[in-house]
Amino acid sequence: EAAVTQSPRSKVAVTGGKVTLSCHQTNNHDYMYWYRQDTGHGLRLIHYSYVADSTEKGDIPDGYKASRPSQENFSLILELASLSQTAVYFCASSSGTLSNERLFFGHGTKLSVL
């Protein structure tokens, strides 16, 4: 079974502060994704990456940056955290796009911005 590990599991941040969410996968997957989940909105794609040192914008990239320094690691960066970024964030990985392979999700990071 594919393993995707997120850290931290939860975080409280102050408005205007910098937040970095980390994701690590040990399955040699090329694709990695960051989603946020909010009540009433479901899961929305923020950024994704299909190769190290390259990231792509998803559906809601504003206010977020992503970094893929290696195949195993994918970070989500909030340079200036805002109240509206309070949500649960999920990292996922797959060996291809959704159409080729199943998505494997981490356990999520609950972020509260105060």
Add this chain to the structure above:
Amino acid sequence: GQQVQQSPASLVLQEGENAELQCNFSTSLNSMQWFYQRPGGSLVSLFYNPSGTKHSGRLTSTTVIKERRSSLHISSSQTTDSGTYLCALERWTNAYKVIFGKGTHLHVLP
């Protein structure tokens, strides 16, 4: 508007009853998947099913791409089936998009 609509939004069953969950797409799609989200948060992929019918234990997924719909049938429900069931479409146009529905919240009573 919502490009992925799931119904019902919530469902309560008595253990042993069957359930039929629906996913309708208002846009063209290249593929779709069904996911299960455990109470407490983590998600598990159930089916990748761009067309036709697939089975896995008590679960059956049927997708009709031309009609832009997919269903998930759960037979003989168990309390451990409780949670949220999400469907997602994948689309390649001039950009890659994965769009999730809001889910069906299922509660199976003992």
